[in-house]
Amino acid sequence: MNRKKWLVLLSAAALLGMTACSGANDGSSSGATTETPETATETTDNAQQPADAAVEDGPFAAYEDTVTITLGRQGVSGNNLPDGDTLEDNEYLRYVEERLNVDIKYEFSVEDLDAYNQKVTLAIASNSIPDVMIVNEQQFHQLAKADMLEDLTEVYENYASPLIKEYYDSYSGDRALNTGRIDGKLYALPNTNIDGNFQLLWIRQDWLNKLNLQLPKTVDDVKGIIQAFVEQDPDGNGTKDTVGLLGDPSIVGDGGFFTFDPIFNAYHSYPKSWFKDDQGNIVYGSTTLETKEALGVLRQMYADGLIDMEFLTRKWEDNAGLVSSGRAGILFAPWFAGWAMSDAVKANPEADWVPVAVPLDDAGKRNFVPSVPSGSFLVVKKGAKHPEAVLKVLNVEYEGIRLIDPAAQELYKGQGVGWLNYPLNLQLDFQDALARDIPIYDKVLKDKDTTGLPARIMPRVEAILKNHENPKQDMVAYADSLAFYTAAAVTGAKEMNRIEPIFYGNTETMLKRGANLEKLEKETFLKIISGTSPLDEFDKFVSTWKSIGGDDVAEEIAEIVNNR
Amino acid sequence: MRNQTFIRNYHIMLMPGILLLIAFSVIPMFGIVIAFQDFQPTRGIFRSEWIGWENFEYMFALPDSRSIFVNTMVIASLKIVFGMAAPFLFALLLHEVVSTKFKRIVQTIVYLPHFMSWVILSGILINLLSLEGVVNQVVQFFGGDPILFLQSNVWFRVVLVASDVWKEFGFNTIIYIAALTSINTNLYEAAAIDGASRFQRLLYITIPGLLPTVILLATLGLGNVLNAGFEQILNLYNPIVYETGDIIDTYVYRAGLLEIQYGLATAVGLLKSVVSFVLIAVSYLLAARFANYRIF
Numbered sequence: 125m126n127r128k129k130w131l132v133l134l135s136a137a138a139l140l141g142m143t144a145c146s147g148a149n150d151g152s153s154s155g156a157t158t159e160t161p162e163t164a165t166e167t168t169d170n171a172q173q174p175a176d177a178a179v180e181d182g183p184f185a186a187y188e189d190t191v192t193i194t195l196g197r198q199g200v201s202g203n204n205l206p207d208g209d210t211l212e213d214n215e216y217l218r219y220v221e222e223r224l225n226v227d228i229k230y231e232f233s234v235e236d237l238d239a240y241n242q243k244v245t246l247a248i249a250s251n252s253i254p255d256v257m258i259v260n261e262q263q264f265h266q267l268a269k270a271d272m273l274e275d276l277t278e279v280y281e282n283y284a285s286p287l288i289k290e291y292y293d294s295y296s297g298d299r300a301l302n303t304g305r306i307d308g309k310l311y312a313l314p315n316t317n318i319d320g321n322f323q324l325l326w327i328r329q330d331w332l333n334k335l336n337l338q339l340p341k342t343v344d345d346v347k348g349i350i351q352a353f354v355e356q357d358p359d360g361n362g363t364k365d366t367v368g369l370l371g372d373p374s375i376v377g378d379g380g381f382f383t384f385d386p387i388f389n390a391y392h393s394y395p396k397s398w399f400k401d402d403q404g405n406i407v408y409g410s411t412t413l414e415t416k417e418a419l420g421v422l423r424q425m426y427a428d429g430l431i432d433m434e435f436l437t438r439k440w441e442d443n444a445g446l447v448s449s450g451r452a453g454i455l456f457a458p459w460f461a462g463w464a465m466s467d468a469v470k471a472n473p474e475a476d477w478v479p480v481a482v483p484l485d486d487a488g489k490r491n492f493v494p495s496v497p498s499g500s501f502l503v504v505k506k507g508a509k510h511p512e513a514v515l516k517v518l519n520v521e522y523e524g525i526r527l528i529d530p531a532a533q534e535l536y537k538g539q540g541v542g543w544l545n546y547p548l549n550l551q552l553d554f555q556d557a558l559a560r561d562i563p564i565y566d567k568v569l570k571d572k573d574t575t576g577l578p579a580r581i582m583p584r585v586e587a588i589l590k591n592h593e594n595p596k597q598d599m600v601a602y603a604d605s606l607a608f609y610t611a612a613a614v615t616g617a618k619e620m621n622r623i624e625p626i627f628y629g630n631t632e633t634m635l636k637r638g639a640n641l642e643k644l645e646k647e648t649f650l651k652i653i654s655g656t657s658p659l660d661e662f663d664k665f666v667s668t669w670k671s672i673g674g675d676d677v678a679e680e681i682a683e684i685v686n687n688r
Numbered sequence: 689m690r691n692q693t694f695i696r697n698y699h700i701m702l703m704p705g706i707l708l709l710i711a712f713s714v715i716p717m718f719g720i721v722i723a724f725q726d727f728q729p730t731r732g733i734f735r736s737e738w739i740g741w742e743n744f745e746y747m748f749a750l751p752d753s754r755s756i757f758v759n760t761m762v763i764a765s766l767k768i769v770f771g772m773a774a775p776f777l778f779a780l781l782l783h784e785v786v787s788t789k790f791k792r793i794v795q796t797i798v799y800l801p802h803f804m805s806w807v808i809l810s811g812i813l814i815n816l817l818s819l820e821g822v823v824n825q826v827v828q829f830f831g832g833d834p835i836l837f838l839q840s841n842v843w844f845r846v847v848l849v850a851s852d853v854w855k856e857f858g859f860n861t862i863i864y865i866a867a868l869t870s871i872n873t874n875l876y877e878a879a880a881i882d883g884a885s886r887f888q889r890l891l892y893i894t895i896p897g898l899l900p901t902v903i904l905l906a907t908l909g910l911g912n913v914l915n916a917g918f919e920q921i922l923n924l925y926n927p928i929v930y931e932t933g934d935i936i937d938t939y940v941y942r943a944g945l946l947e948i949q950y951g952l953a954t955a956v957g958l959l960k961s962v963v964s965f966v967l968i969a970v971s972y973l974l975a976a977r978f979a980n981y982r983i984f
Contacts, residue, residue, distance in 0.1 A: 238946075242946070245945060245946075248729050248948070249729045249950070251729045251730055262947070262948060263948065269728065270730040271730055272729075272730050373926055373927060433819060433836060434836065434839070436839045437839065437926055637746075639942075639946075639949060640752070643752070643930070644751065647928070647930050650927050654928055656839075656841060668751055671749075672750060672751070
């Protein structure tokens with residue numbers, strides 16, 4: 125829950141800095157920009173709307189009369205807004221309003237992700253949703269099934285800015301946008317999960333040095349290191365207070381912190397994803413024999429004290445506390461954990477967290493399952509008066525987030541205010557957003573020359589240069605550098621072996637019965653790992669899972685896949 | 689004639705209560721039809737599709753339904769038994785204390801936890817019961833191995849019952865203290881003159897004097913048997929202890945509010961209501977028979 129909130133915040137912060145720099149993209153997105161600043165100045169200069177601004181309708185056209193949109197959203201914690209400004213009233217909102225004459229009215233904003241989801245679910249149940257909100261996949265399908273959503277197919281075609289369309293188009297086969305389509309109609313704008321969100325192995329390099337250990341290559345190496353960390357007092361304080369590998373009760377999860385995905389993947393097990401086996405059958409990754417084997421490995425590790433004994437009762441912040449207090453030295457987390465790790469370094473400058481690629485499998489490959497293309501969905505209420513206004517707000521917002529519009533660069537300049545304070549927190553970016561910037565950083569570090577780089581990448585480049593010259597002196601620069609440069613580069617390791625699932629998303633039965641199936645799976649896996657149930661409980665899980673809906677789901681997926 | 693006005697006035701005074709009952713207890717009853725529907729919020733109760741017993745069939749096909757039912761019964765029964773025994777014994781002990789000042793102080797201290805919410809208490813409990821927590825340090829001091837209380841299906845119920853008893857026994861003691869004051873002190877004096885020891889006085893005067901209160905509370909508790917402590921469990925449990933700790937209320941909360949399975953959640957809730965109804969009827973009969981407690 126809180127882990128998820130962090131995940132959202134961190135990746136959001138990450139995306140702020142990541143922008144396209146290849147020539148092709150610069151060309152087309154600046155094409156969209158050329159006309160917009162004019163519109164902006166016009167609207168700002170004259171409070172009375174100029175008649176000609178509204179004549180031509182398009183992605184950035186302002187309204188003649190103020191249009192009001194009601195919004196329900198997840199709030200921002202620690203949003204750094206200067207005194208007097210709030211989530212409901214800040215420069216970002218005024219920027220949007222000035223350019224479009226669209227007034228965003230908050231219907232609700234709830235900070236905690238769980239509480240937000242409850243609020244949304246209650247709004248759905250009472251049939252009173254705001255004009256626009258961001259929902260999860262289950263809620264999206266529930267809304268669509270209940271016919272509560274506006275069809276955005278044409279609105280998207282006519283009003284999405286070229287930049288927004290480019291983001292979606294960067295996903296092969298329209299993978300991202302397709303998740304928002306039902307029966308060919310676009311009912312939601314999905315977010316886009318960029319490539320490279322799989323877990324890396326984060327290790328305390330200073331502890332390795334102290335114990336004369338090498339960076340690990342295989343799962344066995346990892347086990348050896350954990351054992352040394354737990355038993356040989358790496359921090360030298362004389363007490364045996366180091367916990368093993370950190371864990372999270374969710375066990376596996378796309379882009380999750382402290383999950384065990386890499387261990388599963390090293391044994392060719394890919395839980396929670398759907399695949400086709402050699403015979404062409406549709407197989408659920410959590411039910412394979414390889415998964416049983418991987419569970420056996422984790423079970424042994426837990427029994428040997430190599431996995432944090434109390435990971436089941438730990439919350440995200442408990443784990444973060446273990447990291448910052450120097451009681452944990454090894455964990456799995458995605459590249460954007462760089463920010464979380466910088467907290468640990470702030471508390472203890474000696475701590476030197478380094479990311480390395482996940483362990484190799486028996487064939488010398490590093491297996492991983494790419495992120496699902498999207499996980500959250502921007503939906504517009506059926507019957508909303510101006511569904512296109514939502515698209516326009518998104519267009520203007522992204523010109524601001526990417527610092528394309530010069531006016532946006534001045535908003536809260538140098539005050540560290542996050543873009544999440546923009547009204548719509550939908551993350552959009554190119555599929556390869558992470559990888560495409562690495563060569564630029566490499567070149568800048570080599571030449572020390574920043575001329576010719578676009579404004580929107582400059583903050584990042586400066587941070588990396590700053591940290592390169594004076595490592596760990598400026599914590600913000602250090603964190604950015606660790607995430608965007610050091611860790612992001614690791615996501616492109618040579619032996620990476622992408623295991624592509626055959627199906628993303630939810631089927632009818634999954635929406636209806638998925639919660640029970642997931643509960644069964646989570647419960648069984650946790651019990652096996654923690655030694656509460658024998659490993660053979662896995663076989664019982666597979667048969668129960670099939671009988672309470674798993675088989676139906678497999679059939680539905682087979683049908684969908686065969687009809688493609 | 690005068691008598692009739694009298695009765696009419698009574699009925700008028702009854703009206704607000706009945707109206708509230710209708711508004712908040714009777715009208716929402718229609719919501720239970722959701723259990724037989726594929727409920728869609730936009731269509732509402734009247735236009736959602738009827739699916740007969742499907743939700744119930746699925747509920748009984750789930751491996752969970754039996755365990756949540758058993759868990760609810762077991763946890764609630766244990767809580768009733770220990771939740772009654774602890775304040776009873778404590779009241780007896782307190783009764784024997786001579787110093788009124790000391791009595792007052794003790795009473796105040798033990799009923800304080802009653803006013804704390806489970807959100808706060810669970811945080812404290814999780815800390816106390818962790819591997820490095822106080823409880824495990826005591827266990828280790830006596831040569832035992834540290835125990836993961838909240839990750840063990842053996843210990844989880846013990847923790848639930850013990851912490852609930854600890855939270856509530858002080859408050860419940862008040863009822864027994866009140867009952868104790870109603871015992872005629874002449875009895876004690878007479879017994880003392882006849883040569884009864886303190887223990888005999890306790891056995892033959894105090895305990896029989898408290899028994900009606902005990903029986904009444906026990907039988908009334910039966911009607912509450914399916915309320916095993918939603919808030920407490922929600923704040924303390926994790927997937928490993930679903931097996932022994934997941935109760936009907938937490939299940940309905942997860943399924944209905946978090947997973948949007950309105951139909952299934954209502955079906956489970958309805959089952960709980962039916963069982964509760966039977967238990968309340970039984971407990972009322974028992975209360976009438978053993979404690980002469982009647983409403984009608």
